Amino acid sequence: MRLALALLCSAVALAQPAKRSDHLVRANQLGFSDSRDQQKVGDSYAGHLVVRKTPAYEAGVFYWYFRAEENPDTAPLVVWIQGGPGGSSVEDGLFFEMGPLRVEEKEGLSPERPRYILRRNPYTWTRKYNMIFLDQPVGTGFSYVDPPTPMIMSDKLHNFWTRHLLNGRTRVQPLSAAQSSKLNATFQFTDQTQPSSSAPTEDGDFAHGYAANEAGVSKDFITFMLAFYDLFPETKNLSLHLTSESYGGKYVPEIAAAIAKHNDDASSAAQKIPLTTLAIGNQWTDPHTQIGVHPEHFLQIGLIDDVQAGLLSEPIERARDAVKREDWVGGLEARGDMFQMLSVFTGGINWYDFRLGNKGLPVQHIERYLLQEQTQKTLHAQKKTFGTDSAVFMSLATDNMKTTLPLFPDLLKRYKVLLYQGHFDLRDGVVSNSRWIEAIDWDGRVPFKFANRQVWTSSEGELQGYVTQYANLTRVVLLGCGHLAPADDGCPAASLEMITRHIDNAKFL
Structure with missing residues (x-):
């Protein structure tokens, strides 16, 4: 109970500004090309909320909140948090996946000054739901730690994070010479150690202001x-x-478990957080299990041959062995070796969606829009230039290869859980998720395993995917999309219908 009261008092004290009007984003300031789109999206709210403040630093998260287009006073509240770690919910979720906005880059007065035009996403989840897009952990996107603490990482880890985890779609904040010199005088992050806190009194779940584990997140x-x-x-x-x-x-299992504890400890209903359901796509949940299926998966779809599958197994087994020994960074580096080897074997295949071949995700224009001074002014996001601090990844380096599988038995007693995958995803796709889902030790383990896998079609009869349901667990395989399933080039209509059925407690079949 004391933890719940402390968090409540902290939140009230830290919430800035006191008036929501200071975070108002007028729709007519965003640059819509169609007034009908502007009217449907409507005004929104964006800005920073401080979550921690110590004598050494201040940490704040950035949110962008949209009211539902339909029945906003009673519509459920949905929070979207991007993966990564270090992916921006604003850049990816809001502008590329289920968010209400799409941005187009047009020729301007000069190549250095393009024009940006916004339009509405017809498949946005904000049609039915109030939505928060949250840049977290602190240091991600527009969220910040002030002063920031850049961390030097090995070339291997830097390549793994920026190319294989972020796929080059979120700007990583550069390390200046002055920052590098200051960093060298304070600490060095090694492959085997977590950076120690610069403030002796800092909560152990944070390091230099950044979340050091899922408890901090x-x-x-x-x-x-x-x-x-x-x-x-x-x-x-x-x-x-x-x-x-x-x-x-x-993120989601750990946050949901923490909310459950917070609610259990709360002294009154007013202090509780009304969390009802969880939905996670293409999950990275149980690393030891999930990385073990890659050679078989890649071989079966023709991306590698038998010899290459054998070679790929070597870094995978190193990673799995490191996980068993709780050498978390060693396991992370070995996983990076596996992805690098796969890239060489396949000519740089995009493992977020292998239909793209060796092309990246088309999001660079979104980043350029978010870097515009006028954009940041409109969004009340001027405390930090858009990008992700290297410390976000490095502070969670010992978290990446840990499992959250043991949390699911209790979560399935408390919440409705939707797990979905796009079947063109190579990284955290259908096969790897099937293995850990089957291993959840819950009362419905056997009934779920033998539940009928149903064909799911749209109201027009179009095949959308396959659904398995039992008790509080729903698993959906979406046809025609990859890792970022709700994106425009993925399954936007099916994703909207899927989340609607999940939240509204409607049957898929």
Whole structure:
């Protein structure tokens, strides 16, 4: 109970500004090309909320909140957090996946000054739901730690993070010479150690202001939600639904478990967070299990041959052995070796969606839009240039290869859980997720395994995927999309219908 009270008091004290009007984003300031789109999306709210403040630093998260197009006063509240770690919910979720906005880059007065035009995403989840897009952990996207603490990482880990985990789609903050010199005088991050806190009194779940584990991530999330409810008290009466993808297979279970404890410890209903359902796409949840299926999976779809599958098994077994020994960074580096080897074997295949061949995701224009001074001014995001601090990844380097599988038995007793995968995803796709889902030790393990896998079609009869359901667990395989399933080139219509059925407690079949 003391933890819940402390978080509540902290959130009330830290919530800035006191007036939501200071975070108002007028729709007519965003640059819509069609007034009808502008009217449907409507005004929104964006800005920073401070989650921690010490004598050494201040840490704040950035959110962008859209009210539902339909029945906003009663529509459920959905929070989207991007994976990574270090992926921006604003860049990816809001502008590339299920968010209400799409941005087009047009020729301007000069090549250095392009024009940006916004339009509405017809398949946005905000058609039916109030939505928060949250840049977290602190240091991600527009979220910040002030002063920031850049961390030097090995070339191997840097390549793994920026290319294989972020796929080059989120800008990594550069390390200046002055910052590098200062960093060398304070600490060096090695492959086997977590950076020690610069403040002796700092909570052990944080390092230099950044989340050092999932407990730190969860604490900041709860503090944010309590501060958000203080700023928007009418949303406290709405059911809350936590959604994510990829590294969200780590974030969401840990946050949901922390909220459950927070609610159990709360002294009154007013202090509780009304979390109702969880939804995670293409999950990175149980690394030891999931990486073991890659050679077989890649071989069966023709991306590698038998000899290459054998070679690929070597770094995978190194990674699995490191996980058993709890050498978390060693396991992470070995996983990076596996992805690098796969890239060589396949000519740089895009493992987020192998239909793309060796092309990246088309999101660079979104980043350029978010880097515009006028954009940051409109969004009240001027405390930090858009990008992700290297410390986000490095502070969680010992978290990446840990499992959240043991949390699911209790979560399935408390919440409805949706797990979905796009079947063109190579990284955290259908096969790797099937293995750990089958291993959940819960009361429905056997009934779920033998439940009928149903064909799922749209109202027009179009095949959308396959659904397995039992008790609180729903598993959906989406046809025609990859790792970022709700994206425009993925399954936007099916994803909207899927999340609607999940949140509204409607049957798929």
